[in-house]
Structures are given as C-alpha cells and as structure tokens.
Amino acid sequence: MAWILIALPLAAAATAFLVSSPPVRARLLPATGILHLLLLLVILRGWRTVPSGAWLGLDALGGWVLLVISVLFCICAFYAPSYLALRPERDHRIFSVSLLGFLGLASLLAEARHPGVAWVAMETTTLVTAPLVYFNRNRRSLEATWKYLVLGSVGIALALLGTLFIAYAAHMGGVEEPLQYNRLMQEAGRLSRPWLRAGFVLTLVGYGTKMGLAPLHTWKPDAYGETPGIVGALLAGGVTSCAFLALIRIYAVMAAAGEDRFAREILVGFGLLSMAWALVFMVGQVDFKRLLAYSSVEHMGILVLGIGIGGAATRFALFHLAANALVKSVLFLSAGNIHRSYASKQLPHVTGAIRRTPVSAGLFLLGFLAITGLPPFAPFISEFNIAATALTTGHVLAGAAFLLLLAGIFLGMSDTVLQVVFGTPSPQRVRTPYKDTAATTAPLIVALGLALVLGLWLPGPLRAMLDSATATVDGTAAPTVHLAEVRP
C-alpha cells in the first residue's frame, strides 16, 4: 500500500507535464496534496506493523517526517494557484512537475527502509528541486541554482561514499545485503566501528550540506533568496526535513552501535556553529528573504543540537521539525506576498508593510515571534524543552550557548522584521497591484493555526508515533517522562 504515496504524486507530475491548461495544472497541486495527506493518514495507522524485510514502509520516524512534509506541501499547494495566477508571464509546467515530483520523492525517502534507497531519493530530490530554484530565470537565480547544484551534488556524493562506508562496516561485521535499517540496528554490535564512524562523518557532511548546517549551508541564502516564497517554504521545511531524516537514520544506527557519544559531540558542535553562523548574518540583514534562509540554518542547528543533547531533547528535536516547517512556511509565504507587493525584498525599500499588506505583514510578524519561541506556538515548546534538557542533563555550556545565541538571533532578526513590518511605506516605491486576498493568506493562517494547536495539544496517536520515533532515533525503548509531557 505504501507505494501509492510515491506513485500518486509521480503520476500527478506526469499528468501535469501533459496538461496544457495552466489553471487546470495549477489546481492539480492542491488536489494531489490533499489526496496525499488523506492517504498518508490512512496508511499511518499501520506504522506499528512495518515488515522487517521490506524495502519500503512507513515506520513512526518516517511517518512523522512525511506527515510534516505532506502538511507543508498541502499548505504550499493551496497557496500555489493564486501565486501562479499572479505570475502569468511564467510558464509553470516544469514548476508544477517539480513540485509534485518532490512530493513523490520525499515519500520515497520517508518510506525507504534501506540507506541506499534513501540516498537515491535524496539525490533525485536535489535534481527535481533545482528547476524550482531557477523559476525566475534570471542571472541571479541561475547563480543560485548553480551553487545549489554544485554544493548539493558534492554533498550528496559524500553521502554516497558514507553510505558505502557503512555498508562496508556491515560487510566487515559479516552482515550482508539487504541492509535494511532495522537489520543494521539489530546487528549494530557487529558493525566495524572505524568504518561506521567514518561513514557517519561522511553522511553527516553530505546530508548536512543538503540540510544546510553551517558551514555547509552556503547555498541556502542564495537559493532561498532568489526563489519564490513558496519554493523557499518547501525547501526550508521539506527538503531539509528529508535530509534530516536521512541523517538521523544513520545516527540511529550509530546510537544502536553504542557510538552515539562520538556522534552527539559532533552534532552539538554543528548545532551551535550553525546558530552562531546564522547570527553573524542575521544581524543587520537587509534582505528579508535571506534573513529567513539564515533562520533556517539556525533551526537546522537547533534540530541537530537537540539530537546531540539527546534524552528528552531528541523528542523535542523531532517535534521541532514539525514546528519549524509550519512556521517557516508562514514566514516564507508571507515574505513572498510582501515581496510581491513591493517588488523588492530589501530593507530601505520595504517598510511599513503593515499598511500595504496588513494580513501578510501581521502573519510575518507573528511568524517571526512564533519561530523565536513565543508561547504557546509549537517552536516554543521545543526550544524551551531543548534548553531545559540541555541545562539539566549536564550540557550546561551547550544550553547556555544555545540561549545566548537565541538572544542574539532575536536581536538581529527583530531589527529587520520590525523595520519591514512597521513604519510608513516609502513613497518612492512604486505600488504593485498585489493585494492580500483570502487565497494568498488563508493557507498561511491555517499553517500558523496548526503551529498554535501543536503547541497546545498533540493528539494521542501522534504522540505515540512521536514517542516511537524518538525511541527509534536514540535506541531507547521508552521516552523519558518530562516536564512538558502535558501541555496546558
């Protein structure tokens, strides 16, 4: 049954390629998105029963990530028709095909039970998203695409080598094909430690490049800055989630092999470095889309930091994946709307957005506050608990650095965001015909609403799934009971 989640979007992509009417093609996106989400919800009920020898199948971890991606895709897909209608000059055949293709490949990645399959899915994801980055077809977007592709390809090549190393580690330990994750984890004790470590390092660098961990993230601001907001949202919440999934699957093998200390030290380092690097570029950032890109780097840092700290933080890192994806979609899409309205994404030109596009600007502001940890939005729950776990489980320095960096980032980000949102629109700036409509804002409101709900209440089945996913990642059987187990 699981294959249908992959086949449906791919079939839709093929259809999109064949359909010639732009409006019909545009409507294919939400239709596929919602269908995919519904199917996913049905299939997810069986996450407990993935056959151990299968090549494809949704376990809790994959299900959780795919659910995030599917919801995110739905939000973007519902936003897409109105956005594409605003840009009639662009043919969106390739665009639609790429979007749908991405969904199919993300499903493949989430369902992959084998590191090789996961790698293939990741690789192809890079390929199908490249045209999205090039959507604007100008020199700047070409440059962004070039950087995205070269860095992405180098990264993915390293990930392949890493995957091969892990396979060799298994080979050394006498574990032979097929190397499903669960087999790797069960037989983790037999894997060759040096090869496993080297493999982890290579996959970390490889998938880390795709995720955008500093200093491997350098393609990110360029790519996010030059694409439409909708692509930014999908890249920041979707592609990064895919890479993160591929990475933590390998981490899970490390953890099962008892090598997690080594891995976690590196992850904490990457997490803090990413946040610090993001901080440097967020202070005084005049381009609000690049600002969001650095914010994405920051939050990728938080994700790996959470995994690195371990314990309860692992669970909240996974939770943060969802929180970040939802809020980032709000931010990127509202930034896109503001960009549309001003025909600029740079600071001296874009001020007083609250007066031109009140809804989008309000959502942008709220999204900013949410992503920086305003309760009761979901990112607050994860950020607070990651900090609390760090401080109470002996990672005092990491916890303190985490909070200091959050403070600095807030300082930098708030400066730009407030300037964009408040004040008076500069009179010289030509006013484009763009106005906030229900179609361009409703998906954002839904996303923000979901982030709010998630901060207050996680439905029982989802919580069970999250717990199981956490157990998968760090190899422990039961999740630790924690302060924020119950949310008000």
Added chain:
Amino acid sequence: MSLYLLAVLLAAVSGLPGLFLRRRGGGVAAGLMGLAAVLGIAAALRVLAGGAAGRLGLPAAPLGSPGLLVLDPIAAWFLLPVLLLSACGAMFGLGYWGERPGARLLRLVYGALAAFLALLVAAAHPLVFLLGWEGMAIAAFLLVMAEDRKAETRRAGWIYLVATHTGTLCLFAAFGVLSAQGAGAFAALPRGFAASGSGTAVFVLCLLAFGFKAGVMPLHVWLPPAHAAAPSHVSALMSGVLIKMGILGLVRLLSWIPDPPLWWGALLLGLGALSGVLGVAFALGQHDLKRLLAYHSIENIGIILLGLGLGTMGKSLGHPILQALGFAGALLHVLNHSLFKGLLFLSAGSVAHATGTRDLDRLGGLGHRMPWTSAAFLAGAWAICGLPPLNGFVSEWFLYLGSFRALALSRWPWSVGVLAALALIGALALACFAKAFGAVFLGMARTRAAEDIHESPRSMLVPMGVLVLACALIGLAPALVAPALDRVVAALGSPAVAGLPALSGLASLPLLSALALGLLGLALLLGLWLRPRRRDAALPTWDCGYAVPSARMQYTASSFADGPVTGLRWALLPRIHEARVRGLFPGATRYESHVPDPVLDRAADPALRLSARGLSLLRFVQGGHLPVYLLYVLLTLLTLLVWMVV
C-alpha cells in the same frame, strides 16, 4: 475561582465586540473591562479576606503539580492593581485615544494584555507562567507600537522587544534548571537548594529575567523609551502593573525558598539602592514628562527591591519582624505604586492630549484651565514622594521601620545604607516632582500649545478620580489593608517560623490614621480661612518690581533641576550644549542640557553598534565564491575525519 476566570475571559474579549460595532466599541470595551475588574477584584478580595485559594487544574492532573492556575493571596494581591488599572485605563482610553484609526485593534490588544496579566499572576505552572509572561510582553509591544509611524516609537518598541525577549530566555534557563527539581517546579523548594549551584543559577537568572521586566538598573534600558512612546493609558498599565510582574516573579521565587543565603538579600538591597537613587537622579534630568515618570518607575522598583531585600535578609537571619516589615513594605508599595503611577501617567496623558506635547519646557500654567487634571497630578506627586497622608508614605514607613529595626540586629550596620538610600530618594523625588508639577501646571504657559487648551472630558477624569480615592483610602486608613497584607506576607514567610507577626502589632496604624485625618482637618480649616475674599486684590505677579514679566522669564524645569543635576554630574554625565557668550552686547544664545541614559545610550547602544560592526567584519566568510564554499565542505570533512582518527 470562577469569578476570576470570568474576569480574565471578559478582559480578553473586551475588544472583540468593538471590531463589529461601527460606534461605541470603546464604550463596550470599557464596560466589559469594568465588569471584569469588579468581578476579579471581588474574587481577589475574597481570597485576601481569608477565603480559600482557588485552583484550576487539569482533571486528569498527570502534571504532578496541584494546579495550573492558583488564586492564592500573592496572586490576589497582584490581581488588584492589574484589574483596577486595566479598567481605569480602558475608560481613560475612550477620551484619550478615541476612534482614531487603529483604535479597534488597540482595544483588542489592550484587552488581551489585561487578560494575560491577570492570567500571569495566578500562573502556577512554568508553561502557563511563560504563556502569560510572553503574551503580556507581546501585547504590550504591540501597544507600544501603536504610533509606529514615528521612528522614535519604532525604536522604543524594538528595544522593548529585545529586552523582554532576553529576559524571557533567562527565564527559559531558570525554569529549565528548576525543572530538574521535579515536575512541580512551582512549589516550595527543598532546604539547601538555594545554597547549591543550581540555586545560585536560578536566582541569578531570575534576577536577570525579572529585573529586565521590572526595570531594575542597569537592566532598565527599555523602560524610558517605551513608556514615553506608548499611549498614556498603556504607559499607565505598563508602569503600574506590567513591570510589577517582574516583582511578582521574584516574590514567587522567594516564596518557594525556605532558606535564602544572606547574599541574596544583600544583592537585592544593593540593586534596590542603585535603582532607587539613580532612577530618581536620572528622572531629575529629564525634560519629557513621560520619560521622567518612567525613571520614577525605576526608582520605585528600587524601593520595592529594598523591601524585598530587607525581607529576604530577615528570612535568612531568622528575624520575623524584619521579614514582615520588609515584605509588607515591598508588597504594599507594589500596590501603591500601581495606583499613583497609574494616576500620574493618566494625568500626564491628559496633559499630552490637551497640549500635544510632553516637553516640560513647553508647558506651564495648565492649572488654570485643567484644574482637575492638575489636582490629580498633584495627588499622584504627593503620594509618590511618600508624603503623608497619602499611601506612598505608609509603604515607605514600613521600610523605614524595618531598616531601623535591622540596625539593632547586627554589629555591621548594613541597613543604614537602606535608610540613607530611602532618605536620599525621598528628598530627590520631592525635588523632581516639585519640578514636574511646577513646570507643567504652575506659573504661566510657556508656549501657545499650553495656552489654548481645555480640561479633558469626564471619561478621562473619572478614572483619575478613582485612583486618587484609592491612594487616599490606603493613606488614611492603612489598617484596612493590613490584614490582607499579613496574609500575603505569610505566603512569603519561611515555614520554619511558626507565623510572622501581624502588622497591626508592629505599627500603630490607627494612630497614623488619626494624625493624618488631623492634618487634613487642620489644613482644611486654615485653607478656608485663607481663601480669597472680596476685599482681596488680584494683580500680576510682583516679580520684584519688574514691570513686564513674561512667561519666558519663568524658571524652567531644567534650571530648577540644575542644582541637583550639577551636584550629581559625576553620575548623570549630562550633555550640555552651550554657546559661548562673546563681546559686550551678545546676541541671542541658547543653552540646552540632556541627560542620556547611562546604560542604553552610553553602554548598550555603542556596544550593539560595535558588535554589529564586528559581526559585519565576519561576513567576508560568505563572499559569494563557490570555491570558497566548497573549501568549507572540504575543511569540515577533513576536520571531522581528523577528529575521528585522533
């Protein structure tokens, strides 16, 4: 409890009907807020009168802590000013803000702020507390930004947002460390915790977090600009109750600690003295009425901290009387300051509303045309200077009593510092409010703006009147609040001491009331005797015989404060712009003095600018060259591989 919840709900939705009504939305909002205040205050009074504390917990209670919201005496005590001031502010807003564009949104957020404040005081779980805390902060931020077209407002809003968020992150850390103490972190902590490393961390972090909110020097950076920029009824609410939430936080923390180390109290005292003295000193140098009031909030937070410090010292030393007097003084001052500072901000708003300026040197003589506003401001000034027979005197009196008592406690006379600080604060505050009231309401109008004015509408005067009455009530009959105060103080006491002595036994409150009434009666009699009679003449001011006195010849606020400001220039570092006078017949010249904020303008701002420049120097690392980016990948890989091998 249900009354309280209803009040929170009403406050939260008070702005909603206005979104759909074409007119009268403000009236509805004010009405709902008033209703919320009545209900909530009734609930609070019931608890303060000895009723059982209300609780709201999740039915399943897997939380391990007794409730999410608990309306205990501490909560009830803080709830009083929250709701009273919210209601007064909402009503004041009717006339002050009216139906300008954005008024609906303003009311909506104002209601939300009131609701979050009311939620926060009763929060009994870290996450609920943080929810209320941040909700309050963001709502207040949006209100500060009400006039975001002004660059000054945007800057103020940004500074506020950054300061409050920094504080919140400290709170994250503090609650994080506390969470190791078990799920019920909002409950009494074990003995010995305070002296441990975690205890120290929690205290320092809480001090930072709550200090930012309360505006303790040197964490007060956001306070003067934000209070000046916000609409006045919002300033009143912020200065009156929002900054007190920092105090609430400290009070909660102290209430969980059975054995605070001695240095906690000492640090609180030190910070209190610093805030108090410097707060009032900087207030003296201000020209902007609302900034001046804002610095006085810093001063009063200092006084409150002095009280908390005294109480904490008493707790550490096992001295119940000191504990009772210190905490009672602090808590009563919390309420008092809300009342008179709310009153002062509202009357300052009334002035700004009528004249369109807050610059002291452009006002003057408003007392003639705005008699009620001027009387209200005078009452506020009277109270904030701690002069009898108003409420400010009572709380300061408790603190004096406490620190005099502490003199006998040990050979080392630390409390003489408290006495000196209180006395100095009192004298400077008096000078400052004489300056403020004199410059705004007395003498002659210095500009046209101050001349063509009229008294504010009744909707603005009534809230001021209510606050004046409240100030007078506490000042004249402190015995009425003493039992309630005893209950709140008891919640702060250490469980080891069987019970703290009642205030009525420590201070002769009825005698004080009698003297206060005597003073009033005497003044009334004398005043009646003096009031102008038909025989009396009305002439221009004599001015030593100068024939054409003009308004410009009046002593300005800056000149008035020049003495103390010059005396304190080593601390205030005023910037003086003065043209040199040349020749026998010099032309027109001007003199200006500014007192920049020591932390914001002299430290934080330059430091931020410097670090921003420093960070921008680091930006070369991402210069757009793909090979360099690839080099990073390579270097990362090599580093990790080497790390792995080594």
Added chain:
Amino acid sequence: MPGFLVFPSHVALHLLVALLLPPLIPGLIAKVKARMAGRTGPPVLQLYYDLARLARKEAVFSRTTTWVFLAGPVGAVAAGLVASLLVPFGHTPAPVAFEGDVILFAYLFGLARFLTILSALDTGSSFEGMGAAREAAFSALAEPALFLGFAALAKATASLSLTPMLLAQGAAGVRLTGPLILVLAGWAIVYLAENSRIPVDDPNTHLELTMIHEVMVLDHSGRPFALVLYGASLKLVVLGALLVDLVLPATSRPWLDWLLFLGCLGLLSGAVGLVESATARFRMTKVPQFLVAGVLASGFAFLLLLV
C-alpha cells in the same frame, strides 16, 4: 503606648506652648542681634503684632496663581502643628508617641517644604522659582543629616519614637557624650539651614538674588503671609525642641522641667542671634559644603556608636 489624654494637663500645656510660643522666638533672636549691633531693636513681641495686623489686612493675590498658592502656607502650618505633637517639650513625653513617629516627623517637614516650593512656583516669578530650586536642592542634603542623627539615636536607644529617643539622652549620661555632640553639631547645621538663618540664608536681606526661603514667599501678603511667618516660627520651636531635648538634664519636678525647657529654648534663640551677629552669610556655592558637614557629623555619630 502613650497616646492621647494620658497626661491631660501636660497635653494641654504642650498644645498651648506649641500654638502660642513660636512668634516669640524670632523676636528674641532679633533682640539679641539688635543688642549686639548696639541698637535697641524692635520689641520682643513684634511678631505677634505683625501677625495680628496681617490677619486683618486685605491680601493681594497674583493673577497667575491658583489654589496651590495657598497650599504652601497652609501646609507649612498644618504640618508644623502636627509635627509639634510628636516632639517632647523638655522631659515631658510628647502628646503622641509611637514606634516610627520619627519618620512621620521628618516627612511632615518634607510635606511642608514640598508645598512651599509649589506655592512659590505657582507665581510664575523667576525669583521665586530660583528660591524654590535652591530650597529643593539644599534640603536634599539636610534630610540625610537629620536621618543619620535619628539613626544614631535609634541605634543607641533601640527605639524609633522621638520621645524615648530624645529623652533617654539625659539619663544615659556620659557614654553617649561623643556621639551626642556630633549629632548635636549635625542637627545645629540642619537647624540653621531649615530655618533659613545665617550663614545659610539671610532672612533680613533685601537682595532677592541671594535669598532662599524669603524669596519664595515674595508674593504672599495678608493672611497667607501671616501663616508663612507663623509657620517659620513654629519650625524654629519644633526643631529647636529637638536640639534642646538632646542636652536637657532631667529633674524630678515637672514644672521645673518645663521651665528648664523654655529657658533652654530661649538660650538657643540667643545663640542663633549670636551666630547671626558674628558670621556672614555663605556664598551660595559654599552652602552645600556646610550641609555636607552636617551629614558627616551625624554620620560619624552613628559610626562612633558602632565601636
């Protein structure tokens, strides 16, 4: 706790002295000064005549003023009278005494000052504004001197009420001599400053630019001015009582106590007259130094008590 009507006859006497005696003191001072200068001088009761005359005369009010203008004189007298209830006159307990009345006492003077300053500012006169500014600035220094003296006495007597604090001194005897002298010195400075006497202020000068207190009441006339004058003399008595109480030896007979007290008050007035005859007014810039000396004296008194 001693309260109202505990010693009815003493209370009545106390009230009588507080109400009627004050105008005599300025007369005494003036007389001493006149004699020192070789003049006959005005009658000792001159101020009583002045007050009676002013009370009858019509008043002139500036058009600039509001009701605040009247609050100054009213506040000064009302606060002074209430304060007088808290001070023991001689070795008779004050009519009202309770823990912490020292603070009320100090703050009542603060209240009087606050209202006087406002009253001056209400005229809009530049001279009066100037005087008000000086008053506000100098009082900020006088206040700590007063408070530190109280702190020293509180430390010594473990009490916070004026009556026990002041009256314990005579009985405590030799041990307190050192600190006592210092407190006395500090308070003497406060006394001169608060009552606008030379060398801080010259009540008789005619150059407004050099005045502090007098310039603040330039516009008061008639009944208000009567209250101003009365209030000033009341302050001389009440603050004088503080000084006198510190050194007054106790006797066993109440009437002797009273007599001694009144005599000492007279002596104090004479001393003020002598100081005024012998010294010149300080330059305005020297005044703060003088007041700081007072603060230091009181502060040292406190420190000595710790040793």
Added chain:
Amino acid sequence: MSPDFLIALIMLTNFTLVATSRINKAIQVAVVQGVLLGLMPIAMGLGRHPHILFMVAAAIAVKGWFIPFLLRRALRHVQIHREVDPYIGYTASLLLCAAGTGLSLVLAHSLPLKVGTTPTFLVPAALATLFTGFLVLVSRRKALTQVVGYLVLENGIYLFGLLLVEDMPVLVETGILLDLFVGVFVMGIVINHIRTAFESTDTRHLSELKD
C-alpha cells in the same frame, strides 16, 4: 595488468591534473582517469559478472566520452583555454595534492580492511582521488575546470565502490550510476545555461549573491 599498477596510474593522473593549466588537457586527464577506472574491475577479476561489466561500460561511456564531449563543446564556445590565475597556484596545488594523498594513507590506516582484501591500496587511492577532486573544485576559477574536479571526486567514490560491488551490487551500482547521471545533468545542462546567461564560464561572475 595488476590492480595495484592501475591504482598507481590513477594516482599519477591525480597529480597530473592538479599541475595542468590548460583546460583541454585537464579534460583529457579526466578521460584517461575514467578509462583507467573502467579497467579496474577487470583487473580485479570482477569481469565475470555481466552487471558489473554493464556498469563499467556505462561509466566509461559517460566519463570517457559524453561529459568530455559536453565540456569540449562548451570550451569551444567560450573560447577559453587556460585556467588563468587560479585561487591556488600549481606548485601549491601539487603540494596540497601530495598532502591529501598522505592524509588518505593515514586515514586508510585507521580503517582496517577485511582480511585478504586486494588490492590493499584501493582505499587510500579512493580517498586521495576524492581529495584531488575537491582540490580542483576549490582552487580553480573556471566552471569547466570545476566540472572536471567534480568528475574526479566522483571517480574516488567509484573506486571505493569497487571494494563492495561484488558483495553488495545493488547498492553500489544504483548509487554510482545515479551519481553519473547527476554529473551529466548538473554539469551539462547548467553549464549550458551559464554560458548563455553570462557569456563566460568564469565563476567570478557567479558571486553576485553574497552578504
């Protein structure tokens, strides 16, 4: 030919590559390396598996013919033949390449091979080739040279894959073939776009986006 001999030759091509300044020659070196790599499985005695032979054929076809063809076409169009002013000079590049090879030996030393595996130098050679590819990517300015660098980097991975291809054919073959496809896609199509948009393939033009 023994596999060790081939490995030595491959290492030699690495050094040649970093020392060359002419783009055309760099492409030629890459072709030679691609063909040498193609011969490796046969030298290792893996020739009996038809699917491996298919992979070898595909690799040689793409690396030895298709990509060089694309590159040469682009080269003709932009009329650039030399790598002028590289970020890292040729001598320094050689030294770095040597250092990378040394490092590879050290790293490989800490990665034990299964007993009896031949050729023993496969792992250091793979890592050295990887580092060489990286070095070229990092040190050269022209997009075309960078593509060559990427090809060499991939060659390193291919080389390592040979260690596993017999035991885990599915994993290795899909991986390597897909990687090749990406190489074609990325390098072919995008270079074409860059050429038309910028009239040059100098990556200095591609550094407009920065902070």
